[in-house]
Amino acid sequence: MNQISLQYEKGGSYHHTCGGTLINANWVMTAGHCVSSSLTYQVVLGEYDRAEEEGPEQVIPINPNDLFVHPKWNPNCVACGNDIALIKLSRSAQLTDKVQPACLPPPDEILPNGAPCYISGWGRLYTNGPLPDKLQEALLPVVDYAHCSKWDWWGFSVKKTMVCAGGDVQSGCNGDSGGPLNCPTENGTWQVHGVTSFVSGLGCNTLKKPTVFTRVSAFNDWIEELLLL
Secondary structure (H helix, E strand, O other): OOEEEEEEEEOOEEEEEEEEEEEEOOEEEEOHHHOOOOOOEEEEEOOOEOOOOOOOOEEEEOOHHHEEEOOOOOOOOHHHOOOOEEEEOOOOOOOOOOOOOOEOOOOOOOOOOOOEEEEEEOOOOOOOOOOOOEOEEEEEEEEOHHHHOOOOOOHHHOOOOEEEEOOOOOOOOOOOOOOEEEEEOOOOOEEEEEEEEEOOOOOOOEOOEOEEEEEHHHOHHHHHHHHOO
16 A cells, blocks of 8 residues: 555644655655644654554655755645645655555556546545544546536646546545645556646536646656656
């Protein structure tokens, strides 16, 4: 499993704020809007039920200098894109059957309309609803740019550096941010094509307002540059 829980410290304990994706033993990918330089973070790997110690969890602290938000991310303009950040772990993850890094898609790969992808996270179960203890997963078919950018869908709010998915039955919701959109490939492997970025203010699961993700394949160069650090 490549899903991680990003947690911030408040009042002496850590609280889940966002999802993220382990992309190698030392690095986690999440959304730019999930990271604040004023907070102290830890990453939990191998988590499934947040209410129980199940055994495979690895809790790794994050040094404040190891948060790398995309230089073009603007917190006042989510629709401008570049909602991506990388976090360097303070020690390497131990790779196990429950902790595995994700594969990145090839640069500039665009998935076709209707491609089956899966969002996962500990975000709210529905608009203003409860936060689950157990990791949730939902099938979200890709909505291509031609559809998603129609005026009655997302219009100008969606850019070509984003991926839309879902929009009718299931969706991401608050707390899923930063987590992966995992998509199967023809040879049976999985690739992380999206980083959960935003949903509609009208509600998480609004018709013609699919969940919007940062498109990972638009940022391969930036990611690979940072991984050399």
